[in-house]
Amino acid sequence: MLRQNDGMGQFAKQIITWQQQSGRHDLPWQNTRDPYQIWVSEIMLQQTQVNAVIGYYAKFMARFPDVATLAAAPLDDVMQHWAGLGYYARARNLHKSAVMIMAHFGGVFPGTFDEVLSLPGIGRSTAAAICAFAYGQRGAILDGNVKRVLARRFGVTGDVRSKLIEEQLWQVAEREVPNNDIEAYTQGLMDLGATVCTRGQPSCLLCPLRRQCVAFNDGMIDQLPGRGARKETPHRQTRMLVMLHANSVLIERRPPTGIWGGLWSLPEIAMESDVLAVAKSKFGITPSKGRRPRPLAEIEHGFTHYSLTIYPTEIAVAKRELSAEEPGILWLDLADISTAALPAPVKKILLALEHKAKTKK
Numbered sequence: 001m002l003r004q005n006d007g008m009g010q011f012a013k014q015i016i017t018w019q020q021q022s023g024r025h026d027l028p029w030q031n032t033r034d035p036y037q038i039w040v041s042e043i044m045l046q047q048t049q050v051n052a053v054i055g056y057y058a059k060f061m062a063r064f065p066d067v068a069t070l071a072a073a074p075l076d077d078v079m080q081h082w083a084g085l086g087y088y089a090r091a092r093n094l095h096k097s098a099v100m101i102m103a104h105f106g107g108v109f110p111g112t113f114d115e116v117l118s119l120p121g122i123g124r125s126t127a128a129a130i131c132a133f134a135y136g137q138r139g140a141i142l143d144g145n146v147k148r149v150l151a152r153r154f155g156v157t158g159d160v161r162s163k164l165i166e167e168q169l170w171q172v173a174e175r176e177v178p179n180n181d182i183e184a185y186t187q188g189l190m191d192l193g194a195t196v197c198t199r200g201q202p203s204c205l206l207c208p209l210r211r212q213c214v215a216f217n218d219g220m221i222d223q224l225p226g227r228g229a230r231k232e233t234p235h236r237q238t239r240m241l242v243m244l245h246a247n248s249v250l251i252e253r254r255p256p257t258g259i260w261g262g263l264w265s266l267p268e269i270a271m272e273s274d275v276l277a278v279a280k281s282k283f284g285i286t287p288s289k290g291r292r293p294r295p296l297a298e299i300e301h302g303f304t305h306y307s308l309t310i311y312p313t314e315i316a317v318a319k320r321e322l323s324a325e326e327p328g329i330l331w332l333d334l335a336d337i338s339t340a341a342l343p344a345p346v347k348k349i350l351l352a353l354e355h356k357a358k359t360k361k
């Protein structure tokens with residue numbers, strides 16, 4: 001149930017004052033009006049925490065300093081700079097958007113909310129954040145952190161993942177947007193959600209909203225934001241082939257959509273497959289005589305909607321046939337693993353192998 005706003009602009013004033021005194025001011029993408037830099041940072045910050053983004057952001061900007069450079073770069077290069085950050089559709093959409101900006105906006109990042117919203121990978125909240133930071137345009141944001149702050153402060157009960165409650169939160173978010181200082185307000189909401197009104201143990205005693213906060217005053221912090229009945233996370237398992245020849249390993253490019261779309265990866269095969277038969281028929285591999293396929297340590301990986309166990313199987317390769325040189329397949333030198341565009345768990349498997357190969361020498 002919604003409670004009434006208790007004073008015109010009070011919430012926004014508290015957020016803005018707090019941001020100016022205690023918020024974050026020196027992040028690498030702050031103190032600029034360059035919409036390109038702000039856009040890249042906002043996309044990286046979707047689903048990823050600030051500390052993890054900082055290093056990736058610096059490398060990405062060094063390689064792709066502007067929209068023209070990003071649009072002209074091969075997708076592979078972009079994916080390589082994203083490898084390890086996760087949610088790879090974000091990188092594909094950044095690249096696609098850069099190409100669109102060159103084709104439809106004359107190479108200039110669009111200047112209105114609707115145009116920004118029309119770019120792939122940009123939703124209502126991200127478009128508003130970009131327009132606030134780059135152009136000082138007034139608009140409401142509602143990412144996961146902001147949902148938590150609003151649900152607690154205004155006592156919005158019900159499952160935040162439901163359409164109905166999300167719509168209620170959007171109404172609150174729209175209602176509270178101030179007419180001025182939109183940059184400090186937007187940053188303040190983000191900062192408060194990330195550093196004070198955290199999921200586990202919010203630091204209520206440091207919070208500027210404490211006196212009016214419904215969750216704090218009614219002892220409902222644990223119940224807000226509300227979640228529906230917890231669903232069991234589905235679990236999947238898969239087998240990956242680790243075909244090693246001298247100091248290189250065979251990798252293949254994954255299809256453009258689906259998990260890790262467009263990234264290079266170890267070939268994935270059905271759990272029950274005959275690994276040698278697949279290696280031979282699909283990749284033209286002749287295994288080394290007397291060396292049987294060897295199971296390596298399994299890896300657990302969590303996605304938003306399911307968990308995955310990867311069972312890697314090592315095959316020592318005697319001979320590389322022509323079919324292993326086809327497009328979408330390549331032999332990667334073990335020394336290049338750390339810089340290759342590989343999903344994090346695949347990189348983990350290969351780095352362990354590389355480490356073992358080094359310590360053997």
Ligand code: SF4
Pocket residue numbers: 149152153196197198202203204205207208209210213214215216221
């Ligand atoms: S008082 Fe506590 S629960 Fe309420 S908004 Fe602040 S940090 Fe969050």
